[in-house]
Amino acid sequence: MKPSIHPDYQKVVFMDTNSGFTFLTGSTKTSNETIEWEDGNTYPLLKVEISSDTHPFYTGVQKFTDKGGRVDRFLEKYKMKKSE
Template sequence: MRPEIHPDYRKVVFLDTTTGFKFLSGSTKYSNETIEWEDGNEYPLLKVEISADSHPFYTGKQKLADAGGRVDRFKKKYNLK
């Protein structure tokens, strides 16, 4: 393999904003936010909307998160109860 062509991986914490699930992994992404992890160290924080904790393929069920009352507005628009 050729030297100096691989990206600089560092440890970051991913936060699933739907479920609040957090996990530590390697990434090349940058973030201005940081979070203290379970080991006491600070790591960059990257927020994602879907992870294995919330994706229906991995969970086997749909987790519905009402973001800003969308479900209520939909039901009201179409007279659903």
């Protein structure tokens, strides 16, 4: 490897914002936020919206967090009534 062209590889904590699940791993990403880990050390904290704790492929369960489908959002946006 050429010296001084690669980003620093360090330990970071990823947090799933939906479930609060956290895990420690290595990454070149950095963050201004930090968290104290179980080993007593402080690591950069990176927040993600989905991880293996909430992804349907790993959990086997589909979780919907949005507020309705496209039609419902359209009807609400234009104050229209749903026709049966």
